[in-house]
Amino acid sequence: MAAPALQANAEENDTEAVTSQEITNFDIDATQAISEIDSVGVEEEITEDAETGSNSVMLRAAAYKNKTYSYKRGGFAAWCKDFISYKYNGTRVAENSKWQEAGYIFPNIIKKKGISNYANGSGYKDYRGTKTYKIGSPTPWGDISVAQFDRSDYYRVKSNGSGYLK
Secondary structure (H helix, E strand, O other): OHHHHHHHHHHHHHHHHHHHHHHHHHHHHHHHHHHHHHHOEEEEEEEEEEOOOOOOHHHHHHOOEEEEEEEEEEOOOEEEEEEEEEEEOOOOEEEEEEEEEEEEOOOEEEEEEEEEEEEEEOOEEEEEEEEEEEEEEEEOOEEEEEEEEEEEEEEEEEOOOOEEEO
């Protein structure tokens, strides 16, 4: 009776070895995908139309200009882009809107978690854009993921029209 038990254990060990090799190979791909997401970031500032004011110096100083700041994290296989549209006049900054765009190629998955305003100061606003990256497969019953992690990017837009990644 000892011989069949040894044979059964040998089969289980072979199955575990194959499974572990597959996971190791998939982990390498996941590591490469994570590396791409963390290493690529492109800042853009899109200047929009300036609101026109009167010839009066006081009215021109109070007139707001519009700008959209965006930041892209990711690469070809998975990316998410945060947009913050704001208006500024040299002393104040006011939010117009904020949104996220994302795209991915299977087996990567991106879930947009939104952009929130977490701090306001004299002449600036701070934002946090959060997204979840998954490496796995979407199914009708929910996502199956081998690796999953959240990324948050922090931004500041200022009353002089500048915006940057913190």
